[in-house]
Amino acid sequence: MDQEKIAFRTKCVHTGNGIDKETGSIRRPITMANSYRLPEDASTLNWSDPNQLVYTRNTSANQIYLQEKLAALEGGEDCVVLGTGVAALAGVFFTFLDQNAHIICSNVSYVAVYRLLHEYFPDKYGVEVTLLDTANLDEIKKAVRPNTKIIHIETPGNPTTRVSDIAEIAKIAKAVGALLTVDSTFASPFLQRPLELGADLVIHSLTKYINGHGDAMGGAVIGGKELIDKIKRQAMVNLGGAISPFNAWLIMRGVVTLPLRMKQHSESALKIAHFLEEHPAIAFVAYPGLASHPQHEIAKKQMTMFSGVISFGLKGDVNIHNKFVNSLNLIVPAVSIGHDESLIVYTGPTDERNHFYPEEFKNGHLRFSVGLEEADDIINDLKQALKKAGLL
Numbered sequence: 001m002d003q004e005k006i007a008f009r010t011k012c013v014h015t016g017n018g019i020d021k022e023t024g025s026i027r028r029p030i031t032m033a034n035s036y037r038l039p040e041d042a043s044t045l046n047w048s049d050p051n052q053l054v055y056t057r058n059t060s061a062n063q064i065y066l067q068e069k070l071a072a073l074e075g076g077e078d079c080v081v082l083g084t085g086v087a088a089l090a091g092v093f094f095t096f097l098d099q100n101a102h103i104i105c106s107n108v109s110y111v112a113v114y115r116l117l118h119e120y121f122p123d124k125y126g127v128e129v130t131l132l133d134t135a136n137l138d139e140i141k142k143a144v145r146p147n148t149k150i151i152h153i154e155t156p157g158n159p160t161t162r163v164s165d166i167a168e169i170a171k172i173a174k175a176v177g178a179l180l181t182v183d184s185t186f187a188s189p190f191l192q193r194p195l196e197l198g199a200d201l202v203i204h205s206l207t208k209y210i211n212g213h214g215d216a217m218g219g220a221v222i223g224g225k226e227l228i229d230k231i232k233r234q235a236m237v238n239l240g241g242a243i244s245p246f247n248a249w250l251i252m253r254g255v256v257t258l259p260l261r262m263k264q265h266s267e268s269a270l271k272i273a274h275f276l277e278e279h280p281a282i283a284f285v286a287y288p289g290l291a292s293h294p295q296h297e298i299a300k301k302q303m304t305m306f307s308g309v310i311s312f313g314l315k316g317d318v319n320i321h322n323k324f325v326n327s328l329n330l331i332v333p334a335v336s337i338g339h340d341e342s343l344i345v346y347t348g349p350t351d352e353r354n355h356f357y358p359e360e361f362k363n364g365h366l367r368f369s370v371g372l373e374e375a376d377d378i379i380n381d382l383k384q385a386l387k388k389a390g391l392l
């Protein structure tokens with residue numbers, strides 16, 4: 001199949017799948033083997049080749065199928081799939097940072113990234129780190145140094161939904177010879193394709209929208225072959241971040257419906273964000289699809305729709321927020337995002353990254369991942385919980 005000629009939706013269905021040679025089954029099987037039969041002469045074999053089927057920590061059949069699909073969806077040359085999103089992010093940082101390196105990173109990013117870059121890499125390896133608001137291009141331009149190796153952004157960012165301008169930041173990175181790495185988990189390749197905008201590497205937590213069903217963890221990095229090969233050698237062969245073949249198979253099955261799901265998540269979230277914005281008990285709503293979002297124009301430029309995560313706050317203290325969350329019937333209080341069911345998390349003002357958040361987040365916030373239920377059912381659940389919390 002010529003990947004250039006087929007549409008995104010068609011790739012979601014077909015790419016990486018094939019006819020099983022042994023049985024003729026039209027679904028490739030789950031290969032739960034740790035090892036593969038060696039060639040007759042193994043004397044010159046590279047035992048750590050991450051592209052050859054030898055040992056499942058180095059790579060596995062189901063991993064290879066999924067890599068083929070995800071590379072095609074992001075428009076990248078190659079892909080590495082790992083055990084979690086954090087394994088993918090750590091794989092990037094461990095591969096491209098050394099004791100002389102400087103990295104610029106969004107000050108609002110996934111908590112493990114924050115800890116790796118705020119504490120681990122500077123304290124253990126002396127890596128220079130600048131955390132800043134990557135929605136502000138001037139701040140990035142001022143922060144670049146001759147030894148800047150990576151500019152890492154997360155857009156939309158977790159949990160603030162702040163958006164960074166991928167194309168503009170790619171230009172800054174190129175000018176200093178740094179890699180632009182983009183955590184695009186909140187968008188998925190259906191809504192945003194950073195490589196087309198000039199990024200060098202795209203990172204996903206497959207645990208979220210790409211799998212979409214809340215039943216498997218995984219991570220991926222997509223980009224040029226040379227860069228991905230280096231990550232494969234570090235993150236799988238040396239650091240051991242390999243994914244289980246079963247999880248790779250589950251995620252492969254989840255991706256098939258990605259376009260249908262992302263459309264529904266985005267449509268429902270926009271409707272619910274409008275409902276929240278107009279409700280008198282709501283202190284603030286952050287959703288890239290709202291005209292009131294500070295980077296709405298950038299979001300419109302680089303995303304086709306705005307995905308399913310909304311952050312908001314209530315007019316009330318910690319107790320009121322807790323009462324609200326515990327009064328919900330349909331929406332489940334649990335971490336993670338991008339599942340079929342709606343999920344909500346309340347983070348109080350003691351969050352370690354609270355000082356980086358925009359002013360309106362300082363009182364704590366609710367991160368709400370809008371699921372695939374009927375939007376009106378979700379709105380009715382929010383309404384009755386607001387009432388029970390004493391907010392109308």
Ligand SMILES: *Cc1c(COP(=O)(O)O)cnc(C)c1O
Pocket residue numbers: 084085086087110154158183185186205206207208217218219337
């Ligand atoms: C969840 C998440 C991660 C981490 O992924 P895991 O699969 O949980 O390790 C990284 N980045 C973002 C934006 C996330 O939401």
